[in-house]
Amino acid sequence: MTIRDVATRAGVSPATVSRVFSQPETVAPGTRQRVLTAAEELRYAPNPVARSLARRRTGNLGIVVPDIANSFSAMIIKAAQQEARHAEYALFVTASEELVDDEERQARALAPQVDGLLLTSPQASDACLRELADIVPVVVTNRLLDSVPAVLTESAQATGHAVEHLHALGHREVAYLAGPDGYSNQSRTSGLQAACARLGLEPVVLGPFPARFSSGVRAADLVLAAGVTAVVAFNDDIAAGLLTRFADRGVRVPEQISVVGHDDTALAEMVTPRLTTVHIPAAAAGATATQLLIRYVRGDDSGVRRYELPSELIVRGSTGPVTARST
Amino acid sequence: MTIRDVATRAGVSPATVSRVFSQPETVAPGTRQRVLTAAEELRYAPNPVARSLARRRTGNLGIVVPDIANSFSAMIIKAAQQEARHAEYALFVTASEELVDDEERQARALAPQVDGLLLTSPQASDACLRELADIVPVVVTNRLLDSVPAVLTESAQATGHAVEHLHALGHREVAYLAGPDGYSNQSRTSGLQAACARLGLEPVVLGPFPARFSSGVRAADLVLAAGVTAVVAFNDDIAAGLLTRFADRGVRVPEQISVVGHDDTALAEMVTPRLTTVHIPAAAAGATATQLLIRYVRGDDSGVRRYELPSELIVRGSTGPVTARST
DNA sequence: TAACGGGCCGAAACCGGTTACACAGTCGTC
DNA sequence: GACGACTGTGTAACCGGTTTCGGCCCGTTA
Numbered sequence: 001m002t003i004r005d006v007a008t009r010a011g012v013s014p015a016t017v018s019r020v021f022s023q024p025e026t027v028a029p030g031t032r033q034r035v036l037t038a039a040e041e042l043r044y045a046p047n048p049v050a051r052s053l054a055r056r057r058t059g060n061l062g063i064v065v066p067d068i069a070n071s072f073s074a075m076i077i078k079a080a081q082q083e084a085r086h087a088e089y090a091l092f093v094t095a096s097e098e099l100v101d102d103e104e105r106q107a108r109a110l111a112p113q114v115d116g117l118l119l120t121s122p123q124a125s126d127a128c129l130r131e132l133a134d135i136v137p138v139v140v141t142n143r144l145l146d147s148v149p150a151v152l153t154e155s156a157q158a159t160g161h162a163v164e165h166l167h168a169l170g171h172r173e174v175a176y177l178a179g180p181d182g183y184s185n186q187s188r189t190s191g192l193q194a195a196c197a198r199l200g201l202e203p204v205v206l207g208p209f210p211a212r213f214s215s216g217v218r219a220a221d222l223v224l225a226a227g228v229t230a231v232v233a234f235n236d237d238i239a240a241g242l243l244t245r246f247a248d249r250g251v252r253v254p255e256q257i258s259v260v261g262h263d264d265t266a267l268a269e270m271v272t273p274r275l276t277t278v279h280i281p282a283a284a285a286g287a288t289a290t291q292l293l294i295r296y297v298r299g300d301d302s303g304v305r306r307y308e309l310p311s312e313l314i315v316r317g318s319t320g321p322v323t324a325r326s327t
Numbered sequence: 328m329t330i331r332d333v334a335t336r337a338g339v340s341p342a343t344v345s346r347v348f349s350q351p352e353t354v355a356p357g358t359r360q361r362v363l364t365a366a367e368e369l370r371y372a373p374n375p376v377a378r379s380l381a382r383r384r385t386g387n388l389g390i391v392v393p394d395i396a397n398s399f400s401a402m403i404i405k406a407a408q409q410e411a412r413h414a415e416y417a418l419f420v421t422a423s424e425e426l427v428d429d430e431e432r433q434a435r436a437l438a439p440q441v442d443g444l445l446l447t448s449p450q451a452s453d454a455c456l457r458e459l460a461d462i463v464p465v466v467v468t469n470r471l472l473d474s475v476p477a478v479l480t481e482s483a484q485a486t487g488h489a490v491e492h493l494h495a496l497g498h499r500e501v502a503y504l505a506g507p508d509g510y511s512n513q514s515r516t517s518g519l520q521a522a523c524a525r526l527g528l529e530p531v532v533l534g535p536f537p538a539r540f541s542s543g544v545r546a547a548d549l550v551l552a553a554g555v556t557a558v559v560a561f562n563d564d565i566a567a568g569l570l571t572r573f574a575d576r577g578v579r580v581p582e583q584i585s586v587v588g589h590d591d592t593a594l595a596e597m598v599t600p601r602l603t604t605v606h607i608p609a610a611a612a613g614a615t616a617t618q619l620l621i622r623y624v625r626g627d628d629s630g631v632r633r634y635e636l637p638s639e640l641i642v643r644g645s646t647g648p649v650t651a652r653s654t
Numbered sequence: 655t656a657a658c659g660g661g662c663c664g665a666a667a668c669c670g671g672t673t674a675c676a677c678a679g680t681c682g683t684c
Numbered sequence: 685g686a687c688g689a690c691t692g693t694g695t696a697a698c699c700g701g702t703t704t705c706g707g708c709c710c711g712t713t714a
Contacts, residue, residue: 081424
């Protein structure tokens with residue numbers, strides 16, 4: 001079942017068989033047919049590993065996400081997979097489970113087996129990332145790094161809109177639950193701070209918290225203790241945790257406290273009340289990053305090496321006007 | 328940066344360099360050290376593709392899941408990844424997005440690049456799966472197939488417990504929302520039917536529905552129209568959809584209707600009220616399947632080729648006694 | 655001292671493809 | 685009729701490792 005078996009059976013040279021499978025148009029129709037039927041009879045399929053070695057490219061792309069269980073990652077992966085398939089690449093996914101050295105290990109293991117690597121919200125050091133970028137074409141999301149193409153989901157403006165929204169509803173005491181340090185949290189924090197400054201608010205910043213549901217549950221009591229009437233969370237998971245704990249404590253949302261999330265994951269529409277949240281274009285980011293990576297890998301240098309995707313505030317049921325009981 | 332570069336620099340043969348990286352104990356300490364420093368200086372790392380070709384194994388495992396965004400899949404992946412890493416395998420994930428021929432394509436693309444393949448709740452035909460199992464060691468979950476090792480999450484008993492639980496709470500009119508056809512749905516349906524028969528209930532079976540949140544939203548109205556006081560859903564996503572729609576329609580859970588899910592995903596604790604659900608040991612299934620696959624790949628034939636993992640009813644806030652208003 | 659055994663290492667074949675180059679045959683052109 | 689261009693195919697080197705086999709050297713034993 002190697003190329004030479006097919007070659008002898010079809011009465012041609014291995015080179016011809018190889019051509020039939022990689023550049024069919026360069027071989028005469030008759031010969032091609034003979035080779036194909038021989039291959040069919042032997043149930044032959046080219047060995048992708050050998051092919052990768054000889055061609056010095058694998059036809060695979062890799063993506064590393066912080067957490068597979070996170071539906072934000074899932075949206076990126078889905079979009080990336082679609083783009084990859086569209087360009088005839090296979091996409092390999094690995095998760096770092098939010099551990100920095102795991103992330104590095106995964107990336108290093110993946111790097112030499114793929115033609116390009118997509119690192120989403122990487123936590124690794126600049127040096128490490130640059131080293132990886134030396135081995136294989138790398139595109140990052142939500143991370144700024146000289147000379148590494150990047151797709152950023154910018155949310156300063158939309159987070160500002162969230163603050164304006166709360167202000168318009170009469171809220172004057174607002175808390176922000178910070179997420180893990182990184183581009184996303186910086187972008188959100190700065191947008192929030194800027195808007196608060198414009199409106200004369202002084203936000204209570206708590207955290208940083210791991211971007212998980214349980215963080216929200218824990219943070220809920222801190223938020224209540226802080227005496228605010230509205231809270232903006234780093235992401236929807238944290239916001240959902242808030243909602244649950246508020247419900248347990250008999251605090252009604254949005255009557256007594258308003259909650260805003262970030263990301264607009266599926267969860268935002270699954271909780272009660274539905275979450276007002278800053279929609280982050282995860283799918284677009286995944287798709288854009290993958291296209292960028294593919295162009296990069298192929299050498300189609302389009303010049304653009306950095307994208308900033310805008311976000312948007314989605315108002316749903318978890319925010320409402322301040323009532324007398326709020327204060 | 329090939330093995331020969333290192334060899335000349337260290338003044339040894341390529342074979343020795345190779346041995347240093349694969350069977351270090353067979354080379355004299357002094358030589359080994361010289362090779363290692365030479366490799367270090369050249370920043371050499373063995374090319375995994377070439378290594379795979381020569382060794383005729385890749386050191387990779389593959390897993391195909393129906394839907395990455397599904398947190399049930401995510402739990403399996405996490406467990407599988409952990410087991411794989413533990414055994415020094417890299418794990419490649421791909422998602423079929425619930426499309427049968429996509430699943431087949433993904434699996435076929437993956438098969439020749441990995442040493443073993445884990446197919447979770449596969450939808451492909453028996454013939455197709457057997458063909459894959461011919462190419463590469465395959466383990467499946469939630470699918471019964473002659474001669475293919477499998478891990479099944481059996482839930483007949485626990486689903487029966489859910490029915491008993493509802494019966495004890497006074498429910499006599501119960502609906503079941505079926506999921507997509509497959510081992511899981513069969514196991515759940517049969518457990519439910521058996522328990523109902525024992526208790527003299529006649530369940531209203533609706534569906535099948537895609538195992539998604541939106542299915543639950545849609546099904547909620549059908550459930551209310553059916554006039555039941557309790558509903559068992561194929562999975563938690565559907566159950567969450569029910570909760571949301573019930574809340575929208577002003578139907579209170581569990582006072583007016585009780586809801587039971589399946590899987591016990593993270594979502595079950597994120598919704599209000601928390602879901603009573605049948606805990607399916609997804610993590611255990613992922614871990615067991617991966618261990619089984621690794622043993623299979625390594626030839627450690629342990630004999631056991633089929634595991635049935637038991638489930639368990641977890642009672643939370645979405646089920647309660649029938650009240651006067653229920654009927 | 656010769657025979658033997660084991661540890662260490664190198665030469666070369668091999669894994670299964672790809673591809674640069676050479677060469678033969680066909681066709682069109684002057 | 686000779687020349688060049690073009691098409692189709694084969695030869696052989698190559699991708700970057702692994703591994704078999706055998707040789708050398710040294711210490712041990714008879």
